Amino acid sequence: MKRYLNDWAARRVERPLPVFASPAEFTAWRAERQANFHRALGIDKYLQAERTPLNIRVSGVIDDQAYRLEKLYYESLPGLYVAGHLYIPRELSSPAPGVLYVCGHHRNQKIQYQDHARRLAQLGFVTLIIDTVQNGEVFGEHHGTYSRGWFDWVSKGYTPAAIEVWNAIRGLDLLSARDEVDEQRLGVTGHSGGGSISWWTMCADDRVKAIAASSGTGHEASHLRERTLDRHCDCNFPNNPFGWSLIEQYALAAPRPVLIVAPDRDAVFQIDSVEDVFGRLKGLYASLGAEDRLKLFAFRSAHMYTPESRKQIFSWLLRHLAGQEVSPAVVEDIDGERLPDEQLLVYGGQPPADDRSLTVQEWFIPAARPVMPDSPQMLEQCRDNLVARLRQESFSAFPPAAGPCKPVIRQRTWNKPQTSWWFLFDYEAEAYWQLQGELHGAAPEPAEGSALRPLAVTLRMTGDERGKGAFALLQSASSSWLKARLDPRGTGDTAWGAEWHWHIRRAAALLGGTVASMRVWDTLRGIEALRNIPGVDSKRIVLSGSGEMAVVALYAALLDGNIAAVILDHPPDTLDAPDASRESPCFKEVINALRHADLPQTAACLWPAKLVFVGELPDGYRLTRDVYERMGGSVQVVSCAKEIHFSALI
Known part of the structure; x- marks a missing residue:
């Protein structure tokens, strides 16, 4: 069975991407595929319906010379609260590009990555950084099949990738509605699970004009061959009823700018698989006349950021969202300053009483209603x-x-x-x-x-x-x-x-x-x-x-x-x-x-x-x-x- 699965995954990964006779043909293919991607995730019904109010609440404000930080939370669906920080640069003369930072799996999430969001604001980006349902201030569940044995998620067609993509889409709604943000210049970035969700959000939402995915790229042949799958949280992988390869799903991002940031000693995303993904997507980008919009930055490190990788990300977003050509060698890294955890809490230890994050896996994908045939x-x-x-x-x-x-x-x-x-x-x-x-x-x-x-x-x-x-x-x-x-x-x-x-x-x-x-x-x-x-x-x-x-x-x-x-x-x-x-x-x-x-x-x-x-x-x-x-x-x-x-x- 192991060999069978490995060979199956290898055949899937080796399956060539379609060849398109024209950009219009690619656009039509992508539109059909994206609709099925929405269906696979289970967010199609939410995209087709009128979106519910975000009901944004600001629980506190922190003023700095370079930015204003709003501690806020919003409802991506009624009762489904998302806690985040909105960093707004000072002295904006015109609407600025917006960046959504989606967190990796750290217990403190938006607090842990505060210096990354702060640096983006210092560079001129209105930046929203949000918790996942797994960690941060509300502990939901990402580990259904990973460690809980909740294989009913498979029958439901549910993975946490769906809820994180939906929460990210609503985060983009929040950014788009701000007067300080140019809604035509939105980007997404994140590390680890946040790197994966950066991909899936771009694949799902055309408003995303550029991403920088850190330690969140790979293919299923490697995940099975090296059993890195066994160390992966469920949120890294969308539900896959149509049997697509991860490369075929990544292709939905084309031809928009994508920076793949990949340590070469990563325990969960093997560098050879990252290079395979890049090589396959590079051919697609080249065929669409967009080869310069796809970049791989590989570097010697474990599963983590380094100053060099962060500077690559900042330079990439400046180029493709702000229109500024700033070399990674010139752009400054994070300042490393840390505000106390208690100062950055949105809920102050008391989430809303009607929060539904803890049970989202039970209702986000509604089960079919039984039909009683009468003939x-x-x-x-x-x-x-x-x-x-x-x-x-x-x-x-x-x-x-x-x-x-x-x-x-x-x-x-x-x-x-x-x-x-x-x-x-x-x-x-x-x-x-x-x-x-x-x-x-x-x-x-x-x-x-x-x-x-x-x-x-x-x-x-x-x-x-x-x-x-x-x-x-x-x-x-x-x-x-x-x-x-x-x-x-x-x-x-x-x-x-x-x-x-x-x-x-x-x-x-x-x-x-x-x-x-x-x-x-x-x-x-x-x-x-x-x-x-x-x-x-x-x-x-x-x-x-x-x-x-x-x-x-x-x-x-x-x-x-x-x-x-x-x-x-x-x-x-x-x-x-x-x-x-x-x-x-x-x-x-x-x-x-x-x-x-x-x-x-x-x-x-x-x-x-x-x-x-x-x-x-x-x-x-x-x-x-x-x-x-x-x-x-x-x-x-x-x-x-x-x-x-x-x-x-x-």
């Missing part, structure tokens, strides 16, 4: 729409072209006294993956021209060492049935250890897939392989799964569209729930799925296929039962596998 025609339309959206945004990582899937039988065995048989077979899920399955049946063995028999398929669970546990779900099927087990990746011969769980899950999501979506594909291919075995009745197939594999069975049945019945053994009733333990072998996340439908609504779309729940009916699936009853059918609930009546399912 078979409406249900069919709901199902078609859901399948189309899932294929576009949740399962876009499926291999684009897959040849016929035929099983290769590796072992044929008779059970004593030769009344039954079983086969071990391999099948190719995709070029990298040769997976295994097992097929059982009563004598005689299937052969060309054999009478067709119904087939019950079950999915092997993680940790099912010998693969026998999966067959427990099929124990009540009579001898007239064929019984099969499929081993999706991560089970059986392709299992990996618990120490890889979180890396693999985060890596897959970065690339635009998940372990669950891979397993759905494996299941679809396995069913195709089984249909190619003589004697299998392709119209009488029952698919089953337990726990996390119930999620896989559910989506595979929906996408297949020709499954007679589905058995869900103790399924989760939502994707909107974290898996907090690093040892937990739970891989149920599906990118963006909650934007379209949670599991109960998805299960309802299986109608008219028969549906069986083993164990008590989870509360969420009452909706599924209600939809089935409206359609004139029913959902069967049994306490254990022995009570499943397979003959009633076909």
Whole structure:
């Protein structure tokens, strides 16, 4: 799996950027891509709606000979407060360029980076420096998948990159509304996480005319190969339902001025990957006649600023926002003076009582509202729409072209006294993956021209060492049935250890897939392989799964569209729930799925296929039962596998 992910990332990074015949062609491509970028982040609905008032409050003012500092906070959305400092140069004779400084992950954020914002003001920039929801004066959460095990974020299509970009966009709104600011000359800069958000803000907002991203640039091949991903906060990476490379996302900044600042001893952004990004983007900039607007400043340092890197940033912003050609060798560095922390606090230790920053991950991307179809025609339309959206945004990582899937039988065995048989077979899920399955049946063995028999398929669970546990779900099927087990990746011969769980899950999501979506594909291919075995009745197939594999069975049945019945053994009733333990072998996340439908609504779309729940009916699936009853059918609930009546399912 590790090698597969590394190769997948390498292919993604090597994918060439489009070649454009004219600037107009690039502009059209970029407009379409940017709209999808907004969609991927989940900010499209906020951009399309009328923006809510910022309700700016100033909690204090500090006067200096060179600038005026306003300690303020604003509401990027109602109740979502952003604390910041606005540095306004003294004696402005005309509107000045504005710079938004987005902080990296330091506990004190805007206070830690005060001398950077102050220096920008001394250079003539109206500068707004803002906290993230992770640190500063309100401690929200950036580490959902990084350390919390909140992989429901993947199903929501949420990463902290979305909220930080949105807060930055509203920060640009604040700057644009100030009389002291020329709204046609706005720039963004920051370090580390702030370097990444500088990129993503420029990609999302055309008002940004220049950025300087410090220690925030790299590509996914390096993040996986060197496992720097494991040290990265979630905010560095936008949600990626469309399977874009980071380079393809960075391309949305073109042809505007971008300075990439990169230490060559950075532990989280390897210099060779930065150089790769620069080289690829340089070709794009050159084709657009803007080669001088892209610059890489690499230097010997760890993951930090140096006087030389800061001076490069100041010179770049002076050139592209203020129209001043000031060499980095001439421009002055920060003065190093520090105002006391207490003097710079915006809230004074008491954030607004109605602040929603701590829960932003729960509501920023709203979940889809369940639909209750009142006719078979409406249900069919709901199902078609859901399948189309899932294929576009949740399962876009499926291999684009897959040849016929035929099983290769590796072992044929008779059970004593030769009344039954079983086969071990391999099948190719995709070029990298040769997976295994097992097929059982009563004598005689299937052969060309054999009478067709119904087939019950079950999915092997993680940790099912010998693969026998999966067959427990099929124990009540009579001898007239064929019984099969499929081993999706991560089970059986392709299992990996618990120490890889979180890396693999985060890596897959970065690339635009998940372990669950891979397993759905494996299941679809396995069913195709089984249909190619003589004697299998392709119209009488029952698919089953337990726990996390119930999620896989559910989506595979929906996408297949020709499954007679589905058995869900103790399924989760939502994707909107974290898996907090690093040892937990739970891989149920599906990118963006909650934007379209949670599991109960998805299960309802299986109608008219028969549906069986083993164990008590989870509360969420009452909706599924209600939809089935409206359609004139029913959902069967049994306490254990022995009570499943397979003959009633076909």
